[in-house]
Amino acid sequence: MGLTSNKVLALAVVAGVLLFAGTVWWWPRLAGRSVRAVLGRAGLLLATQVAVFAAVGLVANQSFGFYGSWADLFGREDGQGVVVDHSAGAGGGPLRVVGDRRVAPAGGARPDVSGRVEEIRVVGRTSRIASPAYVYLPPEYFQTRHRGRTFPAAVVLTGYPGTAEALVEKLHYPRTALELAKAGRMRPMILVMLRPTVAPPRDTECVDVPGGPQTETFFAKDLPQAVSTHYRVAKGPRSWGVVGNSTGGYCALKLAAHHPEVYAAGAGLSPYYDAPNDPTTGDLFQGDEGLEKRASLWWCLKNAPAPDTSLLVTSSRTGETNYKDTLKFIDLVKGKRPTRISSIILESGGHNFNTWRREIPATLRWLDERLDGGRDA
Structure with missing residues (x-):
């Protein structure tokens, strides 16, 4: 799926929603002070934020046309060079x-x-x-x-x-x-x-x-x-x-x-x-x-x-x-x-x-x- 694909955008949005819901659901169970609980809370927050930022970034890219492909995004687009x-x-x-x-x-x-x-x-x-x-x-x-x-x-x-x-x-x-x-x-x-x-x-x-x-x-x-x-x-x-x-x-x-x-x-x-x-x-x-x-x-x-x-x-x-x-x-x-x-x-x-x-x-x-x-x- 390409960078500008609606499927990629939909996947990022769904992932963000599910991770947010999962964070709310699992938070009480991870309320302890053990290393496992702290790492669990940190992992849920990080994953949710990454999904949300990815969705926002994909929306912005589709709206403003900054990058046309994954290769373009990561600076590997060289198919139309000299x-x-x-x-x-x-x-x-x-x-x-x-x-x-x-x-x-x-x-x-x-x-x-x-x-x-x-x-x-x-x-x-x-x-x-x-x-x-x-x-x-x-x-x-x-x-x-x-x-x-x-x-x-x-x-x-x-x-x-x-x-x-x-x-x-x-x-x-x-x-x-x-x-x-x-x-x-x-x-x-x-x-x-x-x-x-x-x-x-x-x-x-x-x-x-x-x-x-x-x-x-x-x-x-x-x-x-x-x-x-x-x-x-x-x-x-x-x-x-x-x-x-x-x-x-x-x-x-x-x-x-x-x-x-x-x-x-x-x-x-x-x-x-x-x-x-x-x-x-x-x-x-x-x-x-x-x-x-x-x-x-x-x-x-x-x-x-x-x-x-x-x-x-x-x-x-x-x-x-x-x-x-x-x-x-x-x-x-x-x-x-x-x-x-x-x-x-x-x-x-x-x-x-x-x-x-x-x-x-x-x-x-x-x-x-x-x-x-x-x-x-």
Whole structure:
């Protein structure tokens, strides 16, 4: 049974309830001062607490999508790491579809009504990285009258560690895009959903690590090229946007700032503005001060030429630790034309899925207004 299985959660809950009841039942019998009685009481308390904490942890993991498997939880997830060989004939094209699912119950199984989410594997020709992802294709993609139509596209990133499934099941990106388009509030858009952890379990912060994973190259070059080759993405320099939450938000802003020729807009939901240095990241820069400075959005906006891109940042006055930094970042970008800055500031909201779900509809509309594409041939 997998980490995210409802059976595992149910088992943990049942175990907690039974151990609590057992503790109440056996406590009078273990009321003595003998070693056996003391060890019995300690054992019952410990077992009950472990079961309760396990149940709470499983609920939190299912709600927020921190880890997708037992291997992921214990830092042993390495099945989608760096690929050794990507020569032209080694394994077909750079993108392979391995499954699909429907977007919303209202549309049933018909993709021309509700769209479709395809599970894919992307192989980075330049970065030598392979990663799983989900691609949302809107209903118009499958409709006969739009058979020659191209669409704007956006990369959607989770936080760290995160799971790509959470973007579909918890943050509801495909469903929200479908509902907004049906209401005429945005154009149909292709969404490419994945986590920034493309070399698990390491958190590479979308950096090209010297001698390590070339994560920025994967997102700035390999991913857009692979998707554009396989799907009908609009051509041109303003066809792509990028959005993410937390770590994904930092990556989104950085990718748009570093590569405005690729990403015309970048939206960071609850982002931070500088790459951390902690046990999950390891040494990202290997002593390269220039690379370390480039990874800082503060340094880039102060010292590098202002990129011709649009940025969106979000925070809340109560509940988010990035609120003051976000206000400073907005003030910094305001004077850096041609870079454009927008924001969503909530009155209250923590660093969680509920807050981001409140921001996603406005964020998708903001992206739609800044991207080109969506025309019939």
